[in-house]
Amino acid sequence: MHKHSRRLLRGIGLVCALALGATACGGSDDGGSGPKNVSESDVRAALEKGGTLTVWAWEPTLKEVAADFEKEHPGVEVNLVNAGTGNDQYKALQNAMSAKKGVPDVAQVEYYAMGQYALTKQLTDLTGFGAGKLADQYSPGPWNGVKAGGEGVYGLPMDSGPxxxxxxxxxxxxxxxxxxxxxxxxxxxxxxxxxxxxxxxxxxxxxxxxxxxxxxxxxxxxxxxxxxxxxxxxxxxxxxxxxxxxxxxxxxxxxxxxxxxxxxxxxxxxxxxxxxxxxxxxxxxxxxxxxxxxxxxxxxxxxxxxxxxxxxxxxENGGSALTLPELGGNEALAYAFVEYATAGKGVDTRVEGGAFPATTAQLNSREFQDTKFPYFGGQQxxxxxxxxxxxxxxxxxxxxxxxxxxxxxxxxxxxxxxxxxxxxxxxxxxxxxxxxxxxxxxxxxxx
Amino acid sequence: MTTLQPPVAAGPRPAPPPARRDRRSWTGWGFLGPFVAVFALVFLAPIVYSLYLSLFRDQLIGGTTFVGLDNYQQALRDERFWAALGRVSLFLCVQVPVMLGIALLVALALDSGRLYGRNFFRVSVFLPYAVPAVVATLMWSYMYGTRFGLVGDLNDALGLSLPDPLSPGLVLASIGNIVTWEFVGYNMLIFYSALRVVPHSLYEAAEIDGAGQIRVITAIKLPAIRGALVIATIFSIIGSFQLFNEPSVMQKLAPNAITTDYTPNFYTYSLSFSGQQHNYSATVAIVMGLITMVIAYVVQLRGMRKGV
CATH class of the missing domain: 3.40.190.10 (Periplasmic binding protein-like II)
Known part of the structure; x- marks a missing residue:
């Protein structure tokens, strides 16, 4: 009896050790090699090839943008997921990142939260994608936001909240x-x-x-x-x-x-x-x-x-960017979508839907500024x-x-x-x- | 029964062949295996994994390092943790006696057989237990509202100025009220079922001896359900220490009165999900688990000492 219980203990110990080993094996293996380089032709090739993109965002006007993007690029399917607003989504995102599983290809992140992800290299630095030359297209506050106090560009500004x-x-x-x-x-x-x-x-x-x-x-x-x-x-x-x-x-x-x-x-x-x-x-x-x-x-x-x-x-009060989590996939395609939604045609779609853009072209346009809002008694x-x-x-x-x-x-x-x-x-x-x-x-x- | 083996000869016994012993031990494992596997996976692995986690520290800068028992030292000195524990202990000391007292009264009333509409009464007292805790909390939170809730409506209609149930001084009592509402029925059912199995001959004997109802309760019913009382108390202690749903839901309405370290469980949740301090969170959870175990065990020892 005594012997048996000891053996039983040994067996349990073995199982536990296995469980431990399994968890310990999930250690880190970050590449840690500078910003990635993805050229425009890479992006074009990715668009032609098509594929499925998972986008985590709560911004309501993105729905229309995703539909338009799919229409324009028939091979691409955008899977828009609302994983919660603000902090709720960050909790889900952080969990996915820690588990290294189920990380979306594109994630909406507010400016105030970018620092945490940028610093721990959980967001892709988009400098190598040519994001740097888009700087002039955005107003300074949001652009400052996506730089998160560093040299890299960790996302493209989607909206702003002056x-x-x-x-x-x-x-x-x-x-x-x-x-x-x-x-x-x-x-x-x-x-x-x-x-x-x-x-x-x-x-x-x-x-x-x-x-x-x-x-x-x-x-x-x-x-x-x-x-x-x-x-x-x-x-x-x-x-x-x-x-x-x-x-x-x-x-x-x-x-x-x-x-x-x-x-x-x-x-x-x-x-x-x-x-x-x-x-x-x-x-x-x-x-x-x-x-x-x-x-x-x-x-x-x-x-x-x-x-x-x-x-x-x-x-600024609030405002967010679209980012590419480091552990997401489909980078070239993801970047194509992010650029479309924040600097391309998607911006007009979103402005029509009532979003407030971060791009100077729209902010300064006559049409945008002259829009009368019935809700505000026709005020511009x-x-x-x-x-x-x-x-x-x-x-x-x-x-x-x-x-x-x-x-x-x-x-x-x-x-x-x-x-x-x-x-x-x-x-x-x-x-x-x-x-x-x-x-x-x-x-x-x-x- | 017959045996085909010849009687064993006296003298030194030959050692059994090693292959046979092996087979015997594996057969045992064959029977034990499924249980051990499930037991290890479901009960031991999470605990072992938490213990393992609690020995490390994961930093935003610097990654994961082995820190030995540092986390435990930190937990023992952590004022926020002890304040949270103090809060649930106060809750325990006030809410559990009130809840169990009401549950016992209801169970005795039902058992007395003098109640009209007993089944309806029993079901309606038990019904709140069937309402999920989150829904119950939301429901009560609406009633607690001083501007648009029941409290506000009462103030308006009757010209009262009831105190705000969600103010820092009252919010713990408000949570206690919700928990009592939820669990009186459940505890009542435990007591009531224990009362139902008391042999009727005892009551008859008491009646012949001329005992009144009060005497029957104190001399027969309460001693008979002592075991159920102890079990319900232990469940309630564990429940109080694990208080989480109610403060977590109500925090949205009273963010300043209910802090992110309001109860030990809520504190571990905040540490893990807002602060990314999974390791320290696991440590606090283990310390809290140990404290709960010790207190539950002491209560059980004391409760069962005289035997049922």
Whole structure:
């Protein structure tokens, strides 16, 4: 009996060792050899040969683009998969990359998340594909985004989100409130609105990392300095003080609705006038038109309020690129699709569908700027967006691990929304947690 | 039975041929094999793989390195982990007694046989258990809403100012309420089925001795279902320590009140899926598993000490 149980143990041990061996064998074997070279003729040959492309993206207008692309190149089949929006897709993508299995040929990645993938060489550097010469076609903010703080080009900009102030004109008119041009006026407008209608809020804010970093960007703060693996995080500059000073007033006086964006409550609030403005990226119109149908004609767009009267600063909020994951296949074909969708004919298709492009040709075209939007009472909103795009300072950089940093924003800065912690203290806590994580991950991070 | 073999002669026994011994051991394996294979693959391999993972550290810069027990040291000093454990322990101390108490009351009421519409009552108490946890949480979250939910409607209709159930101070209680709603029926069923097998002769004997209902409960029913009580308690302890679905769903609605390290399980999930810290996540999971095992074992020892 004794002997048997020992043998049994030995057997179990053997099975475990096998299991271990199997997992250990999946070790890394990165090629690690500079940027790949794929010439135009390679791309043309790939298009003629045809094949199937797997594209992970949540951008709604890509559906039309994929259909057109298939029509133009009969041998090509584009398999468009919505693997989740933003962070959900990154989780799926990261899992596929770790497993080295099921990685898509093309993936949509937001600018803030590119650094992480670029640095770990999980995205193909498109310099060898001739992407460098497309630089002039895109506006500077998004192009800066796909370079992810390095020399390579890790994707082609698909859309951009220069910020503007969307406001419910009907609510403003009813209470006789002026549209704010500075953030100080914005606070006054918030007070006036709250006084006129205790149920109405100037905007919603339950702590959103993307929104906060965009406002910091506009205020001139540059909390992140990235040079390869040397990183500095500092939320104590003048710009950050402007932001915390003003926004703290809104929080202290409970002038912002504690509603998370994209929730049912949020859509309801936008629809019934209890959330009166949104400072958000230029990709918002399509979302408003489809998500908040009741208020068609009520909303207008104004330039983003300024931190100093008379200034013309703006920032990007969101926006994404199409990238080629290193472990995907079909590179030449994938690049052909990405170029078609972001610099070729696909751009017009997407603009018609309500997307906001990153290409200067479309941004500056008469037709684009003169388009009247019935949802905005016939206002030519693209004019304001294009102006905002031109005013975006392009020296902002995100952390090479911004996805993680954003995921702990509510753990740290979020405290300012629900307790006596101030925004400045919250930012400090966020900074400390980000520094700690960065150092754990092998970066050299300073405060 | 007859035997064809001649009686064994006295004296030194010849060693059996080696081939025969081999065959015997392989036959044993033939029977054991399927079980061992499934057992190793399904039960041991994941644990061994987690242990293996917990000895390494994967960095964005620098790749994977062997770090020995560093991750364990880090976990033991990790304030976020201990805070999460403290939170679920508080949850355990308050929610589990309340839930089991209600379940026991309901089971005793059903068993008393004095209830009108017993079957309907039994099914309706059990029904929430059939609702998936995610759906239940979503449902309750809508009711908790102070602007558009039930709480908001009550405030509007009755002019009340009920506190926000999703505020940091109340959110744990709100989660406790959901979990109680979900699992009272399940525990009630365990208690009720244990009560059903108590021999009726005992009740008759008690009646002859002149015992009242309360006396019957304390002297017969409760001791008889002691085993079921201990089992339900252990299940509830494990369930509390593994709290994940409810905070994970509600985080979307109360992102500031429910942090990414709200419960130990949620913390391991965040570590792994947002932070790419699979190795450290595995370590925290192992430490948490050990703690759960120890506590469940202690409860079992204490509960069973006097014997059933």
């Amino acid at each position: 910020m503007a102030l969307f406001y419910n004109k009907k609510v403003f008119d009813r209470h006789g409130i002026e549209v704010p041009t500075t953030w100080d006026e914005y606070v006054d407008a918030a007070r006036a609105l709250r006084k006129a209608d205790p149920k109405a809020y100037i905007t919603n804010d339950a702590g959103d990392a993307g929104f906060a970093t965009s406002l910091l960007w506009q205020a001139g703060s540059r909390p992140y300095t990235v040079d390869g693996t040397e990183v500095r995080i500092d939320f104590s500059d003048e710009g950050a003080k402007k932001y915390t000073g003003t926004w703290q007033k809104l929080l202290d006086e409970k002038l912002v609705a504690p509603v998370t964006s994209w929730s049912d409550e949020w859509y309801k609030g936008l629809g019934d006038g209890t959330i009166a403005t949104l400072a958000i990226g230029a990709w918002m119109p399509a979302n408003l038109a489809s998500g908040v149908k009741d208020t068609a004609g009520d909303w207008r767009v104004a330039p983003l309020p300024q931190w100093e009267a008379g200034a013309e600063a703006s920032a 909103v693209n004019k304001i967006f294009a102006e905002s795009a031109a005013n975006v300072a392009d020296d902002w950089s995100y952390l090479p691990y911004q996805v993680y940093a954003n995921s702990i924003f509510n753990d740290t800065v979020g405290k300012a929304y629900i307790s006596d912690t101030t925004l400045a203290e919250g930012l400090k806590a966020w900074q400390d947690a980000s520094v700690e994580y960065g150092n754990e991950q092998g970066f050299t991070v300073e405060k």
